[in-house]
Amino acid sequence: MLFFGLNRMFHFMPEPPWPEGAAAFLSALDMTGYMTQTISLADILVGALLIANVLVPFALLIGMSVLGHSILFHMFLAPETALFAIVGSILNIVLIYHYRESYIPLLGKNLPQQRV
Template identity: 35%
Template sequence: MSATIATPAARKFAVGRYATIVTRVLTGLLFATTGLNGFLMFMPAPDPSTLAPEGVAFSGALYATGYMLQLASGVQLVSGVLLLVGRFVPLALAMLAPMVVNIVLFHVFLEPSGTVMAVLVAAAEIGLAWAYRDKFRPMLQPR
């Protein structure tokens, strides 16, 4: 009978691996749910009277385009599902990056009430991008 003794480095690797999986799944759930909600409207919309007028105006302008909210919901849904199943994760992160930047900037400048959640989403995106950094290196090579 042999006992397996994990080295501190092996334990650190395992913790990092599990943290990446948990972050990926939670981020995937968040974006898959909000993306699906964009099409099915199963979550109630916030009361506009409780929101900043600038945020309401920005959201109204996106809605008025006739396509932007559907496009954003589609990107969120597809990216969220990819994160959940663990396939094409770098592609999902690249698709979500501009959306996450917009979410953070929207809450920082237009609707401060959701800034904490927006920063947490950005931290998850950055953490996952760091975990998959080897997959992004070829994109960053000058040719």
């Protein structure tokens, strides 16, 4: 994710030719003036946190939101380029499962009961 985020920000590798619908969608994201940069920063943050092994459960949740949208983008607009999104999502799901104990408080289980 770090690599793709940096590439999206600094364009050190050319983008593949996108199908018409995908190109229109990406162009619309660019025209917002903030969305492409926000996604890139999320990718960079997630990649850096994972490489540094810091706040990994948090990074995986943020990464899954980006990868989830990436899967949908590729499924509907550019299925021929879906490989990295699929592999990234599978790896992310495996890691989320590995850190599943970290997410129990988010699900509301085993929380201390408050007295009224």
